[in-house]
Amino acid sequence: MKIYFAANLNRIDKNSIADRAIEFFSRAGVLVLSNFKQDNLFEFADQDLEKIEKTGELVLARIDAVAIEGSVSISESSYLIALALAYKKPILYLLEKGKAIDEHLSELVKNKSIARLLKIEFYQENSLEKVIRDFISATEKGDGRELASIKFTLRITAKIERYLNWKTHNTKVSKADFVRDLLEELMAKDENYKKYFEADR
Numbered sequence: 086m087k088i089y090f091a092a093n094l095n096r097i098d099k100n101s102i103a104d105r106a107i108e109f110f111s112r113a114g115v116l117v118l119s120n121f122k123q124d125n126l127f128e129f130a131d132q133d134l135e136k137i138e139k140t141g142e143l144v145l146a147r148i149d150a151v152a153i154e155g156s157v158s159i160s161e162s163s164y165l166i167a168l169a170l171a172y173k174k175p176i177l178y179l180l181e182k183g184k185a186i187d188e189h190l191s192e193l194v195k196n197k198s199i200a201r202l203l204k205i206e207f208y209q210e211n212s213l214e215k216v217i218r219d220f221i222s223a224t225e226k227g228d229g230r231e232l233a234s235i236k237f238t239l240r241i242t243a244k245i246e247r248y249l250n251w252k253t254h255n256t257k258v259s260k261a262d263f264v265r266d267l268l269e270e271l272m273a274k275d276e277n278y279k280k281y282f283e284a285d286r
Contacts, residue, residue, distance in 0.1 A: 086114070086115045086116070086149045086150070086221065086224070086225065087115070087116045087117075087118070087147065087148040087149050087150075088110060088115055088116070088117055088118070088148060088149060088150045088151065088152055089117075089118050089119070089145060089148050089150075089151050089152070089165070090103070090106060090107055090110065090117050090118070090119045090120075090151075090152045090153075090154075091119065091120045091151070091152070091153045091154070091159060091161060091162065091165055092106075092119075092120070092153070092154040092159065093154070093156075093157040093158065093159045094120065094159075095157070102154060102156070102179075102181075102210075102213065103119075103154050105213060106152065106154060106179070106213060106217060107119060109213065109214045109217045109218075110152070110217060110221075113217065113218060113221050113281070115221060118148070120159075120161070145165075145168055145169065145172055145174065146172060148174065149174065149175075149224065150169075150174055150175040150176065150177065150220075150224050151165055151166075151169040151174055151175070151176045151177070152176070152177040152178075152179065152217075152220070153165060153166070153176070153177070153178050153179065154179045155178050155179060155180055155187070156179070156180050156181040156184050158187070162178075163189070166178075166190075166193075166203065169202070170199060170202060170203070173202065174202070175202050175204070175220075175223070175224045176202055176203045176204065177204050177206060177216075177217075177220045178190065178203065178204065178205045178206070179206055179208055179213075179216070180205065180206070180207050180208070181207070181208065181209070182207045182208060182209050183207075184207075186205060190203075190205060204220065204223075206220070218281070239264075249263060249264070
C-alpha cells in the first residue's frame with residue numbers, strides 16, 4: 086500500500102505528530118510519500134519517476150490513499166482532497182481532539198459518496214496509531230472484498246517454477262492464485278502481524 090501524507094510544514098520538528106504518523110504508517114508496512122520528507126520513502130524507480138514527469142501523470146494516480154494532518158491548516162489540503170476524490174482515493178483527515186472541523190469539510194461529508202472516501206478522525210497522542218491502523222484496514226477492505234490489484238514481479242528459480250507447474254497442473258487454480266493463497270495462509274498464521282492490527286479492538 087502507498088499513501089501520500091501531508092502536514093503543515095511550520096509544524097514539523099523531530100518529534101512532531103507528522104513524523105510519528107509517518108512512522109506508524111511505515112511500521113504497518115505502508116510506503117509513504119510526503120510533502121516534507123523527500124528521502125525516497127516511495128519505491129518508485131528513477132525510470133518510473135521520469136516517465137511520470139514526461140507524461141504529466143500525477144503521482145497521486147499511483148498511490149492508494151491520502152492522509153492529511155489538518156490540526157494546523159495547510160494551503161494544499163483542499164487541492165489534495167479534490168484530487169483524491171477525483172481519483173476515488175480514500176482520504177484520512179486527522180485532527181487533534183478538540184480542534185474544530187472546517188465548515189467546508191463538514192459540508193463535503195454530508196454527501197454519502199464523498200463520506201465513503203473522506204474520513205475525518207479525531208486523535209489524541211495515545212490514539213493516533215490505532216486511528217492509522219483502522220484506516221489502513223478499512224482501505225484494504227474497500228467495499229468489503231479485497232481485490233488483487235497490486236502488480237508484483239517475483240523472480241523464481243526453474244525448480245520453483247517446475248513445482249508450481251506440477252502443483253497447479255490439472256487444477257483450476259493458476260500459479261498466481263496458488264502463491265496468493267499460500268501468502269494469505271501465512272498471513273493468517275502470523276500472530277505478531279495479527280496482534281499489531283488487532284491491538285486495542
